[in-house]
Amino acid sequence: MWDASKCNLCGDCLVKCHYVDYDRDRAVAEIKLLMEGKDAEILSNCTTCIACNDYCPTGADPSDLIFKMQEKIGACPIVVVGKPVLEAFAGALEGREAPGQLMPGDPHKPALSLDSFRFENFPEGTFDSRLFTGMTIVTGDEYASLVGLVHMGGASFVERYGQRVLDRLASVGKDIVYIHNEGFVLAHVKAREYGFKVPFRYMHLFEYLRDYLRDHKSNITRLGKKVAYQANCATRWIPEYDAFLDEIFELVGVERPNRKYERLNALCCSAPLIHTNRELAVDIQKKNFEDAIECGADAIITSCPVCDGVFRRPSSQFGLPNIFITDLCRIALGEKTWPERSR
Ligand code: SF4
Ligand code: SF4
Known part of the structure; x- marks a missing residue:
């Protein structure tokens, strides 16, 4: 989450950005504009890659500032293109669209969350693999990670709907394995930032795969x-x-x-x-x-x-x-x- 008190206006975030060619003065000027709640050129040039969070030496979370301002100003290309998609997500999250899908598995096995992706978004045969045998599967906009919506101007979706998605996953009554990083980030990072409750145990795909491979060496x-x-x-x-x-x-x-x-x-x-x-x-x-x-x-x-x-x-x-x-x-x-x- 953006923390203005941690920003020392060093400009590193935008000087190191791969997608603009700003010198330090220009970078600092852009960040100052955003901190004042004003439009800035970076909003249109930002690919929403999140790398500037890593470039920032103080942990101020500059990408969060940029994503919030992209949504607020509403004029940059990714926000314009993403608007209909966000409206569909909001409809599903508020119960106006088709509900998510839950395919029950073995009672003693965890559930696999596909975020809002469809089965065909994964390589053929993924869910027939012995890696996931017997797991309950949940998918659909109701179970969306929300975190990835920053790529289409939906930075506020985490705050607006994050607890709702986590409660929906809790209602599955199982441990959750997240196949998509963004779902894991909602439970592991954003829940803490926004004070959401995560009333279930969860695991990242990499940890799950590591454990499976270790057990089947x-x-x-x-x-x-x-x-x-x-x-x-x-x-x-x-x-x-x-x-x-x-x-x-x-x-x-x-x-x-x-x-x-x-x-x-x-x-x-x-x-x-x-x-x-x-x-x-x-x-x-x-x-x-x-x-x-x-x-x-x-x-x-x-x-x-x-x-x-x-x-x-x-x-x-x-x-x-x-x-x-x-x-x-x-x-x-x-x-x-x-x-x-x-x-
Ligand atoms: S999130 Fe945007 S501003 Fe930050 S490094 Fe990526 S493209 Fe550059
Ligand atoms: S957000 Fe971080 S990297 Fe960017 S100007 Fe502020 S302190 Fe420097």
């Missing part, structure tokens, strides 16, 4: 590959969960070579720009894939259905497979084969 065939990782933007709120991913990579026998665009310096997958600035989106994808190829990766790993969908085009163009994290585990467990390079 004898079924794993180590893959002996190199992979690049495309961090989902919401992982900026939970950097400590990267360690689970490293354990997953170790367990399935893949190496994560150093590359330019990862960890602090990771690039946005470009999804928020596809409908507003396609040229920039394609340019970001190109830099990302060329960097992954240069570091010797055999594939690029995604952990968000949006990143995964966006990467299908550059994956084919650059001949570098993109593999969803659950599929990487399924390959190591013998459920799938390593994808062919397309060139």
Whole structure:
């Protein structure tokens, strides 16, 4: 959450931003405008990648200020394009649209939350995998993480509907495993910031997969590959969960070579720009894939259905497979084969 008292107007957040070319004076001027509640150019140029939270040395949470101002001013392209989507979400959350879906599983197993994604947003066969056998599945706008709506100008949705979504998940009566980072962030980070109650136990997908692989080591065939990782933007709120991913990579026998665009310096997958600035989106994808190829990766790993969908085009163009994290585990467990390079 934005904390003006922590901002020393150093300008680091916008000087380091990959998507604008501001010197320090310009960066500071932009932040000052936003702090005064005024429009600023960064609102239109921001891809909502959340990286500036990591760049900020004081923990002031500048991306939260930017997202709130994008929604307030309402004129930047992602907000204009996102408006109908947000209206549909509000309708579902207020009970005016189709309810979410709950597919019951074994009584003693936890539930898997898909956020608001549909089954077809995940790789084929994901929910038939032994990874998720017997789990109850919940999906639909009623169970939406809300956190990801910042990419379309919906920064206020967490505050308005966060407790409602958490209560809805609590009504499932099970521990929740979040397959999408944003759902986990609502329970683990935003609930604390906004004082929401989380009356259930929950787990991040990476921790769940790490535990599953540890418990089924004898079924794993180590893959002996190199992979690049495309961090989902919401992982900026939970950097400590990267360690689970490293354990997953170790367990399935893949190496994560150093590359330019990862960890602090990771690039946005470009999804928020596809409908507003396609040229920039394609340019970001190109830099990302060329960097992954240069570091010797055999594939690029995604952990968000949006990143995964966006990467299908550059994956084919650059001949570098993109593999969803659950599929990487399924390959190591013998459920799938390593994808062919397309060139
Ligand atoms: S959220 Fe990303 S694109 Fe937006 S200002 Fe921060 S670093 Fe730049
Ligand atoms: S938000 Fe952080 S990085 Fe940005 S100007 Fe303030 S203190 Fe510096």
